[in-house]
Amino acid sequence: MNPSPLDKNAVAKVLREISLLLQLKGENAFKVRAYDTAADRLLGLTQDLGALVREGRLQELPGIGQGLAEKISELVTTGKLGFHEELKAAFPAGLLEILQLPDMGPKKAMALWKELKVGSVAELEQACREGRVRELKGFGAKSEAKILEGIALHGRAQGKRKLLGDVLPTVESLLARLQAVPGVVRVSPAGSVRRRAETVGDVDLLASAPEAGPALDALANAPGVAVLIGKGESKCSVRMVEADLQVDLRVLPDEDFATALHHFTGSKAHHVRLRGLGQDKGFKISEWGVHRADGTKVLIRDEADIYRLLGMQYVPPELREDSGEIEAALEGRLPEDLLELEDVRGVVHSHSTWSDGKHSLEQMARAAKELGLQYLTVTEHSQAAVYAGGLKEDDLKRQWEEIDRVNEAIPGFRLLKGIEVDILESGALDYRDSVLEQLEVVIGSIHVRHNLNEEQMTQRLLNAMDNPCLNIIGHPTGRLIHERDPYPLRMEAVLDRAAERGVVMEVNGKPARLDLKAEHVRMAVQRGVKLVVSADAHKVEDLPHLIFAVATARKGWARKGEVLNTLPADKFIRALKAQRAR
DNA sequence: GCCGTTTTCGGCCCGACTGTTTTCAGTCG
Numbered sequence: 317m318n319p320s321p322l323d324k325n326a327v328a329k330v331l332r333e334i335s336l337l338l339q340l341k342g343e344n345a346f347k348v349r350a351y352d353t354a355a356d357r358l359l360g361l362t363q364d365l366g367a368l369v370r371e372g373r374l375q376e377l378p379g380i381g382q383g384l385a386e387k388i389s390e391l392v393t394t395g396k397l398g399f400h401e402e403l404k405a406a407f408p409a410g411l412l413e414i415l416q417l418p419d420m421g422p423k424k425a426m427a428l429w430k431e432l433k434v435g436s437v438a439e440l441e442q443a444c445r446e447g448r449v450r451e452l453k454g455f456g457a458k459s460e461a462k463i464l465e466g467i468a469l470h471g472r473a474q475g476k477r478k479l480l481g482d483v484l485p486t487v488e489s490l491l492a493r494l495q496a497v498p499g500v501v502r503v504s505p506a507g508s509v510r511r512r513a514e515t516v517g518d519v520d521l522l523a524s525a526p527e528a529g530p531a532l533d534a535l536a537n538a539p540g541v542a543v544l545i546g547k548g549e550s551k552c553s554v555r556m557v558e559a560d561l562q563v564d565l566r567v568l569p570d571e572d573f574a575t576a577l578h579h580f581t582g583s584k585a586h587h588v589r590l591r592g593l594g595q596d597k598g599f600k601i602s603e604w605g606v607h608r609a610d611g612t613k614v615l616i617r618d619e620a621d622i623y624r625l626l627g628m629q630y631v632p633p634e635l636r637e638d639s640g641e642i643e644a645a646l647e648g649r650l651p652e653d654l655l656e657l658e659d660v661r662g663v664v665h666s667h668s669t670w671s672d673g674k675h676s677l678e679q680m681a682r683a684a685k686e687l688g689l690q691y692l693t694v695t696e697h698s699q700a701a702v703y704a705g706g707l708k709e710d711d712l713k714r715q716w717e718e719i720d721r722v723n724e725a726i727p728g729f730r731l732l733k734g735i736e737v738d739i740l741e742s743g744a745l746d747y748r749d750s751v752l753e754q755l756e757v758v759i760g761s762i763h764v765r766h767n768l769n770e771e772q773m774t775q776r777l778l779n780a781m782d783n784p785c786l787n788i789i790g791h792p793t794g795r796l797i798h799e800r801d802p803y804p805l806r807m808e809a810v811l812d813r814a815a816e817r818g819v820v821m822e823v824n825g826k827p828a829r830l831d832l833k834a835e836h837v838r839m840a841v842q843r844g845v846k847l848v849v850s851a852d853a854h855k856v857e858d859l860p861h862l863i864f865a866v867a868t869a870r871k872g873w874a875r876k877g878e879v880l881n882t883l884p885a886d887k888f889i890r891a892l893k894a895q896r897a898r
Numbered sequence: 899g900c901c902g903t904t905t906t907c908g909g910c911c912c913g914a915c916t917g918t919t920t921t922c923a924g925t926c927g
Contacts, residue, residue, distance in 0.1 A: 343899095346910050350899035381900050419916080421925050454924080458917060507927090520927095579912095584927065591911040602912050603927090 324358045324365040327391045330400055331355040331384075336415055337403040339422035353379040354388070356585045360639025362838045364808050365392060378643075410436025417466040419459075427452055441467050477515035478559050479797060481827020481864055484509070486558055487519055490538060494565070497534045500525045501570045506580035510633045512867035514797060514830050518562040520580050528567035535565045572605065574618045579603040585638035586631075593626050593642070634870045639835075653875045655849070657866045659882040662691035663859060665736065665759060665790060665822065665850035670715050671696035672704040674855035677715075677731060678722045683856035685729040691885040693732045693757045694719060695790075698746040700738040701763050707735075709751050730885050732756045736790055741765045743779025745786065752785035756889050759822065761790030762803070770804035777810050781819045787892040788848055789814070791824040791831040799828065807836055815843040818895035820880060823872075825865025826852040837872020846895060847874055848881045 322330075335351040357379050358365065368374050369392045374385035391397050407429070414425050414437055428434040431452055434443050440463065443449050449460045487505050494503045500523050504510065507520035523531045532552040536544050545553040545562065553564045568576055579587070579602070587601075594601040598609045606614040606625060616622055620630045628645040632654060635641040644650045667673035668680055675683070677694060684692040696715070697706035707715065712735070719731045734757030738746040745752060745760060752758050760780050768776065780786055792810065793802035814821060821840050824831045829852065832840065840847060849865035851858055869879060876882050880891050 347899045349910080353900085379900065383899055419925060423924055454918065456918060462917090580927080582927075587927090588911060595911075600912080604913080 322391050322395050324361050327365065327388055328355040328358045330391055330397060331358070331388075333412065334400055334403060336412055336422070337400075337407065340407055340411065340415075340426055341403070342422075342426070350379070350384065353585070354384045356638060358388075360637055360835065362639075362835055362842060369393065408435030410439070413437050414440055417463065417470055419462060419466065424454070427454065437467060437470070476798070477517050478561060479827040480509065480512060480514060480516055480867075481861065482559055483516045483519060483561060486540065486556060486561060487521070487563075490521065490535065490563065493534055493538055494521070494523050494531055497523075497525070497531050499527055500531055502573050504577055506577055507582060510581045511583060511636060512634045512864075512871060514833070514868075518564060521563060521565045522573065522577050522580060523565065523567045524570035524573040525567055526569065531567045532565065535563065574616045574621065575605045576603060578619045578622055581633050581636065583637050586636040586642070589638050589642050590622075590626065593628075593646075597626060599625065632870065634867060635873065637871075651873055651875045653877070655866055655869045655874050655876050655879050655882070657863055659876045659879070660689070660849060660862060660866065661884055662689055662693065662732075662881050662888060663851050663853065663862055664693045664757070664788070664848040664881050665695050665824065666692055666853040666859075667696055667704075667736075668694065670694075670711070671701075671706060672854060677718055678725065679856055680853065680859075681722050681726055681729055681731050683859055685726060687859055687862075690728075691730040691732055691888070693734045693759075695734040695736040695757065695759050697763070698735055698737040700740060700746045704763070706738070706746075709747055712751065712755075732885060732889065734759065736761050737786075738763055739776060739780045741768070741776065743776045743782075745780065745783055749783070749785050752783075755785075757788070757892060758786050759788045759790040760786045762794055766794060766800075766803050768803070770806060773803050774806040774809050777805070778813050781810075781813050781817050784896050786819060787896065788820045788822050790822045790850075791826075791829050791852070792821060793831050793833075793836070795831055795833075796828045797830070802831075807839065811836075811840050811843050811845055814840070814845045818846075818898045820846045820848055820892065820895060823847050823849045823865045823869050823874075823879075824852050825850055825861040825863065825868070826858070827861060827864055830864060830868050832868070832872070834868050834871035837869055837874055841872060841874050841878055846891075847879045849879055850881075 331351045332355045335348050338348045357377050369389050374380050374388055387397055387399060411425055411429055414420055428440060432443050432448055434440045444460045444464050449455050450457050487509055491503050494500055503523045506522050508516050509519055525531050528550045532547055535552045535554060536547055540556050540558055541554045542557040543555040545555055550568060551566050553562060555562050591601045600607045606616055606622060608614060614625065623630045629648060629650045631641050631645050641650060663684055666680055668675060668677045681692055697704040699706045699708050716733055719733055723730055733755055735755055736759045739760045739762050740746060793805060795802035821832055823837060847869060849862060849869050851861045853859045880888055883891055
């Protein structure tokens with residue numbers, strides 16, 4: 317198989333750029349949208365793009381017709397697209413960066429370029445300082461100041477969306493504060509936080525109350541607020557000290573809460589589709605509610621009412637990305653038993669002071685029990701992971717004695733004897749089989765030698781899965797969001813082998829990992845590969861990271877039955893072994 | 899550029915907000 321010069325992410329990025337360039341050109345807005353829709357479609361793709369191209373099946377994807385199919389094929393097979401190159405040549409490269417500034421769209425950017433020959437952010441900044449921008453039609457002194465402010469912010473926060481895991485604690489404490497305000501009925505996060513996206517730009521919060529004032533004040537005066545950006549009748553925006561995070565709160569009457577929550581949860585792509593469906597059925601769906609053709613308002617008590625009205629299953633927020641959930645919900649194919657946090661009985665993947673963890677086995681066990689869990693899989697690093705205090709084979713026996721002592725000391729809870737064994741460059745495991753066979757849970761992970769090529773890395777994992785001692789592949793792509801790219805890997809091949817051999821895939825909940833990520837989870841589920849959700853805990857404070865693994869599994873449409881650590885400890889271990897014995 | 903029990907043309911989601919205007923265009927979510 318020839319590796320594709322461009323993968324789906326790269327192709328989507330080109331389509332996105334074409335959309336921007338077409339907007340600059342003043343092209344028909346619907347043509348522009350077609351490129352955006354196609355980019356969304358590719359990003360949510362769970363099939364192999366290269367295969368779709370080879371088999372000429374691109375046009376089976378909704379939103380992709382003949383024109384886009386040809387362009388995508390050209391990109392995938394040659395790595396370039398003539399149409400794209402021509403468009404790019406027509407504008408200065410810096411214009412695309414100008415478009416990233418707040419309140420800056422194609423019309424304004426083109427005016428700046430045509431009238432002032434401003435073609436980069438640096439030139440724009442200079443033009444503002446010299447007062448030349450305010451002379452333009454449609455611009456004024458205020459726009460000039462706003463642009464300068466935007467440039468400053470852009471420089472500071474360039475591409476730095478925050479990890480969901482870094483943001484959620486702040487969000488939850490703000491929500492608790494708002495819920496305690498007298499008169500407040502309901503509170504909820506909205507936007508990407510509620511959809512449990514991997515990373516978050518701004519945080520949107522909603523509250524319902526008869527009077528907006530007290531709730532708005534509660535946010536404006538909340539601890540940790542650095543700047544009050546703005547406060548009006550029904551909205552308040554602040555910037556938090558922590559992580560330079562912007563938080564927007566809207567307060568509205570409780571009867572408008574459900575439609576507003578739905579509106580502000582998004583995603584945009586999901587909404588565009590829903591509104592189209594609504595229109596077909598004679599409803600107009602907007603932020604302010606659902607209206608019939610005669611203008612009367614439909615009573616919407618909660619979000620489920622909206623989906624019911626459209627004759628489809630309820631779509632949980634995590635799934636609202638227009639990646640097939642709408643078709644599935646219309647046909648009744650959406651999983652009704654998506655994994656819930658409450659389904660999880662035990663935590664998989666943890667470290668203690670025996671290797672690079674911060675807390676003792678007993679501390680970890682007590683903390684996990686405190687969270688309502690029944691077991692914790694102890695999986696220290698193996699000897700190859702020298703930097704992480706990896707255990708020698710001999711150390712294991714002594715650790716097992718301590719595990720036995722802790723298990724006796726804490727009734728109703730159990731530490732399982734496991735290991736996170738390194739997958740060496742060849743795909744061999746870092747312990748002898750005779751040692752691995754004695755363990756209850758064997759996670760195999762890659763920690764060293766990341767710089768192999770796609771074929772070598774794929775083969776490394778395939779080889780590892782051939783060892784019957786291996787139960788689970790840990791953080792299969794090795795990515796660290798914002799820090800390290802996933803290693804090159806043919807995920808389809810890895811998952812096919814996992815399905816064939818009964819190897820389980822980890823969904824690692826560490827906020828910077830989320831690995832497998834949601835789209836890979838979906839690919840795994842489609843192949844019948846079983847999963848575990850893990851915390852990858854190195855200290856007791858990491859144990860709640862399980863919620864991010866659960867969120868990722870849900871975003872990948874994983875049902876309870878597909879996640880093995882929803883089973884009690886004995887059945888969990890038996891299921892792991894049974895998988896391998898198939 | 900896509901799409902079709904309104905099918906090969908003429909549609910394509912909707913409304914608020916802002917700053918600029920003097921009735922509206924552009925941007926955003």
